[in-house]
Amino acid sequence: MEKFVIKGGKPLLGEVTISGAKNAAVAILPATILADGPCILENVPSISDVSITLQIMSDMGAKIRNINKTTIEIDTTHLMQVPIAYDLARKMRASSYFLGTLLGRFKKACVPMPGGCNLGDRPLDQHIKAFDALGADCKIEHGMIEVHAEKLTASHIYFDKVTVGATINAMFAAVKAEGLTIIENAAKEPHIVDVANFLNSMGADIMGAGTDVIKVRGVEKLYGANYAIIPDQIEAGTFMVAAAATRGNVLIKNVIPKHLDPITLKLEKIGAKVVINDDSIRVIGSDCYEKTSVKTMPHPGFPTDMQPQMTTLLTLANGTSIVTESIFDNRFRYVDELRRMGADILVDGKVAVVQGVEYLTGAPVKATDLRAGAAVMIAGLIARGTTEIEDIYHIERGYENMVEKLRSIGADITKKIYSDVSVQEAL
Numbered sequence: 001m002e003k004f005v006i007k008g009g010k011p012l013l014g015e016v017t018i019s020g021a022k023n024a025a026v027a028i029l030p031a032t033i034l035a036d037g038p039c040i041l042e043n044v045p046s047i048s049d050v051s052i053t054l055q056i057m058s059d060m061g062a063k064i065r066n067i068n069k070t071t072i073e074i075d076t077t078h079l080m081q082v083p084i085a086y087d088l089a090r091k092m093r094a095s096s097y098f099l100g101t102l103l104g105r106f107k108k109a110c111v112p113m114p115g116g117c118n119l120g121d122r123p124l125d126q127h128i129k130a131f132d133a134l135g136a137d138c139k140i141e142h143g144m145i146e147v148h149a150e151k152l153t154a155s156h157i158y159f160d161k162v163t164v165g166a167t168i169n170a171m172f173a174a175v176k177a178e179g180l181t182i183i184e185n186a187a188k189e190p191h192i193v194d195v196a197n198f199l200n201s202m203g204a205d206i207m208g209a210g211t212d213v214i215k216v217r218g219v220e221k222l223y224g225a226n227y228a229i230i231p232d233q234i235e236a237g238t239f240m241v242a243a244a245a246t247r248g249n250v251l252i253k254n255v256i257p258k259h260l261d262p263i264t265l266k267l268e269k270i271g272a273k274v275v276i277n278d279d280s281i282r283v284i285g286s287d288c289y290e291k292t293s294v295k296t297m298p299h300p301g302f303p304t305d306m307q308p309q310m311t312t313l314l315t316l317a318n319g320t321s322i323v324t325e326s327i328f329d330n331r332f333r334y335v336d337e338l339r340r341m342g343a344d345i346l347v348d349g350k351v352a353v354v355q356g357v358e359y360l361t362g363a364p365v366k367a368t369d370l371r372a373g374a375a376v377m378i379a380g381l382i383a384r385g386t387t388e389i390e391d392i393y394h395i396e397r398g399y400e401n402m403v404e405k406l407r408s409i410g411a412d413i414t415k416k417i418y419s420d421v422s423v424q425e426a427l
């Protein structure tokens, strides 16, 4: 078993560089299936969700070559439709992107029901609604989703709710459909724009990504392209909150500051100082923070993927903060872990009431999902004493070299491998 062991209480000081965005990478890699020719992708993060995506693609016959640590070439010319292993698909939600991309290329796809973080109910009805509108039949049998179309035809898709995954899958299925598809009530997250930009660089005709109406004019062919993935908004936000929470001073490099506005504004509101540069952002912590209210919303609102980290910081703010989760049903599972460390949080449905305490204390805790893992890591960094975090594979799904990055800015964090008989220091 692997654990992170953190000795808390040290301010984070120095500079850290943000990797490519996980949520863009796990969509852009499958998008190469739509190209007739090799693609070169830069700024690809080295995280387990990317390895799983590449494994699925390589099992299907994609040729993958590492050009350097963050750049890969993918050639899907000789891709075959082999079944995707359930054990791979169930590990991440983004395996659903193989539905849209395989449908776009082969007019059929069969993918195991995807997994991912357990955040409550995560249906695929809006994905299916989009495929259906474009002329595909969909059925779910024996744990597999099958979509099939004689021909994909442009359509008007109106999502009942704002969904990142279904917006991306709708674009994938529509890029080669005949005619003009209009996607309304589309998600506007930075990685939606990144995926659309990548598809356009391959020859697609997509307009309006980043607004709530996306127009996709189908084209016959897409070509291989070179593309650099955007920096990870959530990794950057996690370091911003960690810098503030430890009362540190960190320059966070390789970011798009505009993507970080909702986080910047909340940090400033509670008392941290944030200095914005062209492609970096400095967060300077304060000795005392004030309560606030946070409500997660689709972009450009406060991102649900930053809710657990922000709640952790608010455990030390003066007064009572209110955190409302409006995207997922069950995104407070990490609160039990923070309580073990002395946090005073009450959860009622989608609302957490956070009563600031003077300090947290280290404890054995679990990463209950990816961003929950980031939250307990931040808690460990600010707590008095030692925190041991179990189930760190959740964290490694989405954060590249987290231990090295945190150590480089002064954190006392070690990855330990526990076997029945010994403890081996891995880093």
Ligand code: UD1
Residues within 6 Å of the ligand: 023, 024, 026, 093, 094, 121, 122, 123, 124, 125, 126, 127, 128, 161, 162, 163, 164, 165, 166, 187, 304, 305, 327, 328, 329
């Ligand atoms: C993506 C992100 C995830 C982030 C989330 C919200 C990736 C790989 N993951 O997840 O990190 O937390 O956006 O920003 O990009 N819904 C339906 N029916 C559907 C699809 C979604 O009801 O067919 C609901 C979900 O249950 C949820 C809400 O819509 O309540 C938003 O989900 P969605 O935006 O689709 O999230 P994901 O794409 O799964």
